Amino acid sequence: MTFIAALEEAWQRNNSLLCVGLDPDPAKFPAHLQGRQDSMFNFCKAIVDATADTVCCFKPQIAYFAAQSAEGALERLIEHIHDAHPGIPVILDAKRGDIGSTAEQYAQEAFVRYGADAVTVNPYMGRDSVDPYLAYADKGVILLCRTSNPGGSDLQFLDVGGEKLYERVARLVAGEWNSNGQCALVVGATFPGEIARVREIVGDMPLLVPGIGAQGGDIEATLNAGKTASGTGLMINSSRAILYAGKGEDFAVAARKAAIETRDAINRHR
Amino acid sequence: MTFIAALEEAWQRNNSLLCVGLDPDPAKFPAHLQGRQDSMFNFCKAIVDATADTVCCFKPQIAYFAAQSAEGALERLIEHIHDAHPGIPVILDAKRGDIGSTAEQYAQEAFVRYGADAVTVNPYMGRDSVDPYLAYADKGVILLCRTSNPGGSDLQFLDVGGEKLYERVARLVAGEWNSNGQCALVVGATFPGEIARVREIVGDMPLLVPGIGAQGGDIEATLNAGKTASGTGLMINSSRAILYAGKGEDFAVAARKAAIETRDAINRHR
Numbered sequence: 356m357t358f359i360a361a362l363e364e365a366w367q368r369n370n371s372l373l374c375v376g377l378d379p380d381p382a383k384f385p386a387h388l389q390g391r392q393d394s395m396f397n398f399c400k401a402i403v404d405a406t407a408d409t410v411c412c413f414k415p416q417i418a419y420f421a422a423q424s425a426e427g428a429l430e431r432l433i434e435h436i437h438d439a440h441p442g443i444p445v446i447l448d449a450k451r452g453d454i455g456s457t458a459e460q461y462a463q464e465a466f467v468r469y470g471a472d473a474v475t476v477n478p479y480m481g482r483d484s485v486d487p488y489l490a491y492a493d494k495g496v497i498l499l500c501r502t503s504n505p506g507g508s509d510l511q512f513l514d515v516g517g518e519k520l521y522e523r524v525a526r527l528v529a530g531e532w533n534s535n536g537q538c539a540l541v542v543g544a545t546f547p548g549e550i551a552r553v554r555e556i557v558g559d560m561p562l563l564v565p566g567i568g569a570q571g572g573d574i575e576a577t578l579n580a581g582k583t584a585s586g587t588g589l590m591i592n593s594s595r596a597i598l599y600a601g602k603g604e605d606f607a608v609a610a611r612k613a614a615i616e617t618r619d620a621i622n623r624h625r
Numbered sequence: 626m627t628f629i630a631a632l633e634e635a636w637q638r639n640n641s642l643l644c645v646g647l648d649p650d651p652a653k654f655p656a657h658l659q660g661r662q663d664s665m666f667n668f669c670k671a672i673v674d675a676t677a678d679t680v681c682c683f684k685p686q687i688a689y690f691a692a693q694s695a696e697g698a699l700e701r702l703i704e705h706i707h708d709a710h711p712g713i714p715v716i717l718d719a720k721r722g723d724i725g726s727t728a729e730q731y732a733q734e735a736f737v738r739y740g741a742d743a744v745t746v747n748p749y750m751g752r753d754s755v756d757p758y759l760a761y762a763d764k765g766v767i768l769l770c771r772t773s774n775p776g777g778s779d780l781q782f783l784d785v786g787g788e789k790l791y792e793r794v795a796r797l798v799a800g801e802w803n804s805n806g807q808c809a810l811v812v813g814a815t816f817p818g819e820i821a822r823v824r825e826i827v828g829d830m831p832l833l834v835p836g837i838g839a840q841g842g843d844i845e846a847t848l849n850a851g852k853t854a855s856g857t858g859l860m861i862n863s864s865r866a867i868l869y870a871g872k873g874e875d876f877a878v879a880a881r882k883a884a885i886e887t888r889d890a891i892n893r894h895r
Contacts, residue, residue, distance in 0.1 A: 378727070424738060424880060426696055450723050453688060454774040454835075457648070460688035468694060477722050479749040479769060481776025485791035499672050499749060504724040506751025509797065510790065515783040520790070527779065 358472045358495030359537060361444045362561060366587045367410040367445055368442065372625070373618045374563065375406050376448070376594030377415040377432070381423065383599050385606045395420065395498040398606075400480040402598055405607035406578040412472075412590055414446040414563075433469050444472035445565070445588075450499060452477030458487040466491050473497055475541060475563070478524050485532055497537050500524045500553060503566035504544025522552060529557040539563055544591070547576035559583045565592040567617075573618075578624035593617050596604035628742045628765030629807060631714045632831060635681040636713065636857045642895070643888045644833065645676050646718070646864030647685040647702070648657070651693065653869050655876045665690065666698040668876075670705055672868055674875035676884040677710040678734050682860055684716040684833075703739050714742035716860075718770060722747030728757040736761050743767055745811060745833070755802055766808050770794045770823060773813020773836035792822060809833055814861070817846035829853045833863040837887075843848040844887075848894035856895035863887050 356364075366372060377399050381389070388394040403413060411435055420429040433445050447469055451461040465474040465488075473495025476485055488496045501511055501521040512519040518526075521542075528538050542553050544566035553562065562581055567574060574591075580588050597617065601609025626634075636642060641712040651659070658664040673683060683706055690699040703715050705711040717739055719735070735744040735758075743765025746758055758766045771781055788796075791812075798808050812823050812885040816834035823832065831868050832851055837844060851859050867887065871879025 416727055416730075418721075418727045418734065421696075422730040422733040422738065424696065426691075426694065450721070450747075451688075452722070452749075452769075453686075453720050454772065457686055457688045458665040460686075460692040463692040464688065468692065477720075477747050477749050479722075479747050479780055480772050480774060481779030481781070483774050483776035484772075485776075499722075502724065502754075504750060504753050506753035506755075509751030510749055510794070511751070513786055513790065513793065515790070519781065520780065520785070523783065524780070589732050 357537065357607060358444050358510065359561065361472060361588070363444060363587070365443055369411060369584060370622065371409055371410055371411050371618045372587065372591050372621050373410045373614060374412045374414050374446070374590040374591045374592040375402065375410050375597055375614060376512045376565070376592045377413060378403065378419050378594045380419060385602055385604060387604050393428065394570060395425040396425055396431055398406065399428070399432050401607040402610050403432070403436055405611040406597065407443055409611065409614040409618050410443065412444045412446055414448050414592060415446045416594070430469060432473060433434035437470065438522065444495070446473040446475065446497065447471035448475050450477050451622045452480050452484055454480065455483050455487055458484050462487045462491060474538070475499065489532065489535060489537065492537065493593060494537065497563050498524065498528050498540055500528070500540040501542045501546065501549050503545040507543065516611050521549065522556060525553045525556040529560060533560070541565065542581070544573050544577045547573060547580040550577060554581050559588055561590060563586055563590045563591050563592060567591055567593055574620050575624045578621065591621055627763045627807065628714050629831065631712060631742060632681060632860070633816045635713055635855070639678055640725055640892065641679055641681050642857065642859045642861050642864040642891050643680045643884060643890045644682045644684050644716070644860040645672065645680050645884060646835070647672065647683060648689050648864045648868065650689060655872055655874060657874050665693055665695040666701055669702050671877040672880050673702070673706055674709065675881040676741045676867065677713055679884040679888050680713065682714045682716055682764060684718050684862060686718040688805065700739060703741060705815060707740065714765070716743040716745065716765065716767065717741035718745050720745045720747050721870040722750050722754055724750065725753050725757055728754050732757045732761060735762050743809070745769065752802060758875055759802065759805060759807065762805050762807065764807065767833050768794065768798050770798070770809060771812045771819050772814065773815040777813065791819065792826060795823045795826040799830060803830070803891070811835065812851070814843050814847045816842060817850040820847060821848055821850035824851050831858055831860060833860045833862060837861055837863055844890050848891065861891055
């Protein structure tokens with residue numbers, strides 16, 4: 356099954372647009388996991404098992420694993436998600452971007468070594484830097500478009516002949532790079548007006564939306580701007596607000612509660 | 626010593642602007658190394674030891690190591706370069722780019738885990754995505770500006786109000802992001818006119834120039850466009866043409882010969 360098809364099934368089966376981001380920071384782990392061997396894997400596994408029926412996908416952030424020399428934990432985590440929770444796609448958040456021969460290596464890292472169902476990719480180096488990912492026809496390729504951080508405007512908001520750079524990226528991906536129907540875009544929740552603009556450009560293409568916490572600040576505006584006619588089309592990411600909802604031994608219970616609250620806050624506006 | 630100071634010393638001491646890129650592809654290794662344990666490390670170590678006095682820096686490409694689950698080999702390789710060839714800076718070619726909290730993890734990966742002296746970074750997400758690298762004041766931060774691949778023009782060549790996007794990146798880095806004097810830029814050798822334009826914008830800032838092979842195609846044009854008044858300012862990268870110059874047991878001897886020829890071809894135009 357392709358990434359996009361698996362995502363569509365997960366939206367329906369779990370009645371959820373929530374993506375739980377797995378950004379494991381040992382400094383924030385509950386005390387009973389601090390300094391324990393394999394805590395990177397065990398922390399993430401507990402979060403995954405507690406929330407898998409409340410999400411449409413999981414998104415491990417490779418930087419957190421790489422900084423801790425924990426590539427092995429990441430391999431086992433993705434394998435565990437696929438084994439224990441079949442049908443929940445895994446997005447490897449890596450934001451890679453390089454020339455074709457090197458991009459082939461990164462695609463092998465994401466799709467072969469880690470077995471991810473989709474990967475995030477930076478568009479700055481253009482089409483041929485994305486082709487090696489697109490060559491894996493059943494995998495998802497999620498291009499950065501409009502990011503939620505303050506500096507996102509430095510380049511993405513520049514006017515490039517009557518439209519903003521992020522709009523051009525959306526048009527390039529929707530019009531030229533997505534010939535196999537496997538692409539999605541990252542559009543931050545910080546600017547609902549820009550989610551709406553991207554939605555106009557890309558039709559029903561899935562959008563990965565970071566920048567929302569359990570507090571539910573911009574959820575209504577994000578849904579109104581980004582949902583498709585069928586009330587889906589979005590992977591709304593929450594990481595820290597769910598991972599660190601509790602600080603005790605019951606952290607996974609607290610994470611499940613936060614995930615359900617976020618899922619329900621989203622569903623009220625679908 | 627800072628990355629930039631070490632680079633300037635290496636330019637002088639080795640009388641070389643050559644950067645040897647370490648992109649180890651096991652499929653291209655000599656037969657006697659094929660399938661041997663630790664061949665990733667041993668291949669790169671042989672190249673490094675044969676060429677260290679002919680270069681101004683080494684540039685391992687992390688994608689090749691990650692695709693082979695060879696992070697340990699990369700750690701040991703960088704440690705070996707620092708131990709056996711002190712004063713030769715190591716650029717980790719990773720082209721990372723992410724929001725601040727994640728960029729902190731990537732900076733830790735590059736500078737703490739791997740001990741690299743500089744790292745390549747993608748500018749698409751703007752200033753705050755680069756700050757965590759800049760916080761390591763003695764390290765080099767090398768921003769993608771104008772890449773040498775065909776798709777490089779898809780975004781980098783867009784007009785953003787009277788200048789191209791890559792020119793805007795050069796101006797942002799030189800004028801705002803380089804307050805600590807630790808930045809450099811990636812500018813491909815494919816377009817000497819654009820190297821000259823970047824040089825105009827950034828003064829004496831070092832440029833990392835990929836896209837040249839042992840064949841020496843554009844070396845004269847690159848030097849004329851990019852060298853500074855002192856005949857330096859460039860890290861001219863060659864990877865495959867040096868790594869795979871020989872296919873037999875004497876591959877390191879062939880690599881040394883190719884490196885010397887490339888260094889000398891560069892020096893004829895300084």
